[in-house]
Amino acid sequence: MSGPEALAGLKVIDLAWVVAGPLIGRALADFGATVIRVESSTRVETARVMGPFPDAVFDNQKSLLFENVNAGKLGLSLDLRTEEARAVVRDLAGWADVLIESFTPGQMDRFGLGYDVLSEINPGLVILSSSLMGQSGPNAHLAGYGNIGGALSGFQNLVGLRDEVPVGTFGPYTDYVAPRFGLIALLAALDRRRSTGAGCRLDIAQVEGAIAMLAPQLLHFQRNGHVASAQGNRDENHAPSGIFPAAGDDRWIAIAARDNAEWRRLARLVGGDSLVADERFTTLDARRANEDALEALLASWTVTRDAEIMEEALQAESIPAHVVAASADVISDPQLAALGQIVRLPHELMGETVFDAARYRLSDTPAQYRRPAPHYGRDNAEVLSDILGYTDDHIAALEAAGALK
Numbered sequence: 001m002s003g004p005e006a007l008a009g010l011k012v013i014d015l016a017w018v019v020a021g022p023l024i025g026r027a028l029a030d031f032g033a034t035v036i037r038v039e040s041s042t043r044v045e046t047a048r049v050m051g052p053f054p055d056a057v058f059d060n061q062k063s064l065l066f067e068n069v070n071a072g073k074l075g076l077s078l079d080l081r082t083e084e085a086r087a088v089v090r091d092l093a094g095w096a097d098v099l100i101e102s103f104t105p106g107q108m109d110r111f112g113l114g115y116d117v118l119s120e121i122n123p124g125l126v127i128l129s130s131s132l133m134g135q136s137g138p139n140a141h142l143a144g145y146g147n148i149g150g151a152l153s154g155f156q157n158l159v160g161l162r163d164e165v166p167v168g169t170f171g172p173y174t175d176y177v178a179p180r181f182g183l184i185a186l187l188a189a190l191d192r193r194r195s196t197g198a199g200c201r202l203d204i205a206q207v208e209g210a211i212a213m214l215a216p217q218l219l220h221f222q223r224n225g226h227v228a229s230a231q232g233n234r235d236e237n238h239a240p241s242g243i244f245p246a247a248g249d250d251r252w253i254a255i256a257a258r259d260n261a262e263w264r265r266l267a268r269l270v271g272g273d274s275l276v277a278d279e280r281f282t283t284l285d286a287r288r289a290n291e292d293a294l295e296a297l298l299a300s301w302t303v304t305r306d307a308e309i310m311e312e313a314l315q316a317e318s319i320p321a322h323v324v325a326a327s328a329d330v331i332s333d334p335q336l337a338a339l340g341q342i343v344r345l346p347h348e349l350m351g352e353t354v355f356d357a358a359r360y361r362l363s364d365t366p367a368q369y370r371r372p373a374p375h376y377g378r379d380n381a382e383v384l385s386d387i388l389g390y391t392d393d394h395i396a397a398l399e400a401a402g403a404l405k
Helices: 022-030 046-050 064-070 083-095 115-121 146-153 173-196 206-212 215-224 260-276 284-289 291-302 307-316 327-332 334-339 380-387 392-400
Strands: 011-015 034-039 074-077 098-101 126-131 200-205 241-245 252-256 321-323 342-347 351-356
Touching: 011 022, 011 083, 022 034, 022 064, 022 098, 022 173, 034 083, 034 380, 046 064, 064 351, 074 380, 083 115, 083 380, 083 392, 115 126, 126 173, 146 173, 146 206, 173 200, 173 206, 200 206, 206 215, 241 291, 252 291, 252 307, 260 291, 260 307, 284 291, 307 321, 327 334, 380 392
Parallel strands: 011 034, 011 098, 034 074, 098 126, 126 200
Antiparallel strands: 241 252, 252 321, 342 351
16 A cells, blocks of 8 residues: 555445544545445435535535545445345445455344445445444444434533533534544554455444543442442633633633643733632632632633733633633634645535545555545446446446436
8 A cells, every 4th residue: 555645546335324434534545545325316325415505405415524525436326125235335345455345243144234245245344333332232222323322422411501401412423433433443454455465354343432532430440339429611620620701702711720820820810919818719629619619710811811912811821721612713723724634525416515624644655535425326437437347238238227316
């Protein structure tokens, strides 16, 4: 896998849905892999209907969520309910290095496309299966999105205000955690194959990946019996640690003091020497014991001040602080602009598409963004004719059988 991009020459079939699986294929495409995204217009995938959509007009071929997780991929329309379409996947398995899927566990076997079948066609094929609970065990067939994964892994119960109903993490949390583990496992499997020639099957459970992010809380319970609970924005080791109102409509600033020295600098800005000397706040334990009063005092100071001006002043004193960014703030952020975080490409249906850049910056083999996400059947001819070498008669027969929908 050498070339102008880190993964040039890698060949991938992407049968995954929504976010958790497609994000892995997206990362591979960013760095030069040829990724074929297989889907069907007869069963519209969830990311296509979630949006957002240009001008807020629904069109399942213009979903920016779908664009974001599928940019860089070729598109092939296949209705896997037909045997003819499944035969195409078997041919692709003979061509590919990697297959990614996120069907309910057991569905690939029911299609006749299970690991045993495909690995016999191509012993070097690496198959990555992404699911909520993994491919085996009593709850393997539990269906759900990443919000359910957030509940199962313990995150939903930790996000919210103290002693109130849990709010939970925003959106399908585990959909965005599991792909990071999946990508690492996949690259390791490809490295192993490079020396052994052998493929394998990878079982990526979203909930397992998310639980790994809560290791301290779980160890605290196992060792000390302590059950973690929602604390709002408060932190056991920092005080203050919170979100405070700023001047203007729905403007906020995040402020934290990690130690007594940072608190003294913050206190001097907020209330001068008298606040620095206030015994209610001189130590972490004291600040934690008087946290309601501490937060009320800070809020009375921040609410009359501009969030950006406060951010600059606090950071100048080496106090952790930042404006709570709304969408418009993120788009206009000069740091993200300098990193090239937002990518724009021409799009056949929308005129232009917008999506996130790669999460990794490689100096010698940087990410490339060659094409937007596919609309239905956009690259059927290229995949079937150029990659698989099908004749016009073969393709016509697939059309007649209803396989290319």
